[in-house]
Amino acid sequence: MKKIIVPVDFSDHSKYALESAAILAKKYNAEIFALHMLEMSETILSQGEADIQSETIFFLKLAENRFNEFLDLDFLKDVKVTPIVKHFKVFSEVNDVAKEHNVDLIVMGSHGSSGLKEIFVGSNTEKVVRHAEIPVLVVKNKPTTLSFDNVVFASDFSEETVTPYLNASKLFETLGSNLHLVYINTPGDNFSSTSEMEKTVANFLQKADGNLDKLSEVQFISDYSVEKGVLNYANVSGADAIAVATHGRTGFTHFLAGSISEDIANHAALPVVTFRIK
Structure with missing residues (x-):
C-alpha cells in the first residue's frame, strides 16, 4: 500500500x-x-x-x-x-x-x-x-489504534463475489491480516441447509483459490438478517474490521434493491472496507 x-x-x-x-x-x-x-x-x-x-x-x-x-x-x-x-x-x-x-x-x-x-x-x-x-x-470514530489483525470477510459466496474476495485477500495479505470468511444464513426465501451452504462455499473456493484448503475455516452463522449476522459475529469474534463486497448500485435501482454492504458500513462501529463487484 x-x-x-x-x-x-x-x-x-x-x-x-x-x-x-x-x-x-x-x-x-x-x-x-x-x-x-x-x-x-x-x-x-x-x-x-x-x-x-x-x-x-x-x-x-x-x-x-x-x-x-x-x-x-x-x-x-x-x-x-x-x-x-x-x-x-x-x-x-x-x-x-x-x-x-x-x-x-x-x-x-x-x-x-x-x-x-x-x-x-x-x-x-x-x-x-x-x-x-x-x-x-x-x-x-477517532482512531486510537488502527489494526487489521483479524478481519471478517462476509459474503454470499456467489460467483460475482470472487473478484472482491481475491482483491480483499491480496490487500489483507499485504497488511498481515487473518481473514475470517463468514456465510450468514437467514430465514425465509434465502434459507439454505448445511449441505447447500457447504456446496456453495466449496464451489466458490474451488473457483477463487483453486482448492478447498479454507473450507474448514469458513464460519456458518444463522441470524435474522445478513447485517445483524455480520455485526454480531464481528463483535463476538473480536474482529478489528469488516470487509464486504458491494454492487455499487446507483439511482432508482439502489433505492429498490438497497445494499447490504452499505447498511453494514452505515451501522458498524468497526472500520469497514468495501470491495466493488465488477
Missing part, C-alpha cells in the same frame, strides 16, 4: 479519516492525497465567462487557504500529504482522482445514518462507495 486518498470536507469525521490514513501511511510508508471538492453555486455558474473565471479563482484560493490550515495537524507530521482541490462536488470524481494517481485505498469518515434520511438522501460516503473501483475504508 503506497497511496491513500482521503476526501475532506473539514468535518470531524473527515479528520478521523485523515488520522486513520496517517496511521496507515506511517506504518506502510505511504503517501496521502487529501481531496477537497469545492461546490460551486448555481449563481456563479450562470454568470458570464469572465465573472465565472474571477469568482472561481477567488473561491479556489479561499478553499486552498482553509485546506492548508485544516491539514496543519500534528498526526500528519512526517507524512507526505498532497492536497488536491477540485471545482465540483461530484462523488464519482473521487474514483477518477484515485485512478489518475494510481491510489490503492480510499479512506472516508462517516457518521452513519438511519431512517428516511438514509433512504432518500444517503451519505457522501455511500456515494463514494458506489462508484469506487478500489477498496474504500469507512471509519466512524
Whole structure:
C-alpha cells in the first residue's frame, strides 16, 4: 500500500479519516492525497465567462487557504500529504482522482445514518462507495489504534463475489491480516441447509483459490438478517474490521434493491472496507 486518498470536507469525521490514513501511511510508508471538492453555486455558474473565471479563482484560493490550515495537524507530521482541490462536488470524481494517481485505498469518515434520511438522501460516503473501483475504508470514530489483525470477510459466496474476495485477500495479505470468511444464513426465501451452504462455499473456493484448503475455516452463522449476522459475529469474534463486497448500485435501482454492504458500513462501529463487484 503506497497511496491513500482521503476526501475532506473539514468535518470531524473527515479528520478521523485523515488520522486513520496517517496511521496507515506511517506504518506502510505511504503517501496521502487529501481531496477537497469545492461546490460551486448555481449563481456563479450562470454568470458570464469572465465573472465565472474571477469568482472561481477567488473561491479556489479561499478553499486552498482553509485546506492548508485544516491539514496543519500534528498526526500528519512526517507524512507526505498532497492536497488536491477540485471545482465540483461530484462523488464519482473521487474514483477518477484515485485512478489518475494510481491510489490503492480510499479512506472516508462517516457518521452513519438511519431512517428516511438514509433512504432518500444517503451519505457522501455511500456515494463514494458506489462508484469506487478500489477498496474504500469507512471509519466512524477517532482512531486510537488502527489494526487489521483479524478481519471478517462476509459474503454470499456467489460467483460475482470472487473478484472482491481475491482483491480483499491480496490487500489483507499485504497488511498481515487473518481473514475470517463468514456465510450468514437467514430465514425465509434465502434459507439454505448445511449441505447447500457447504456446496456453495466449496464451489466458490474451488473457483477463487483453486482448492478447498479454507473450507474448514469458513464460519456458518444463522441470524435474522445478513447485517445483524455480520455485526454480531464481528463483535463476538473480536474482529478489528469488516470487509464486504458491494454492487455499487446507483439511482432508482439502489433505492429498490438497497445494499447490504452499505447498511453494514452505515451501522458498524468497526472500520469497514468495501470491495466493488465488477
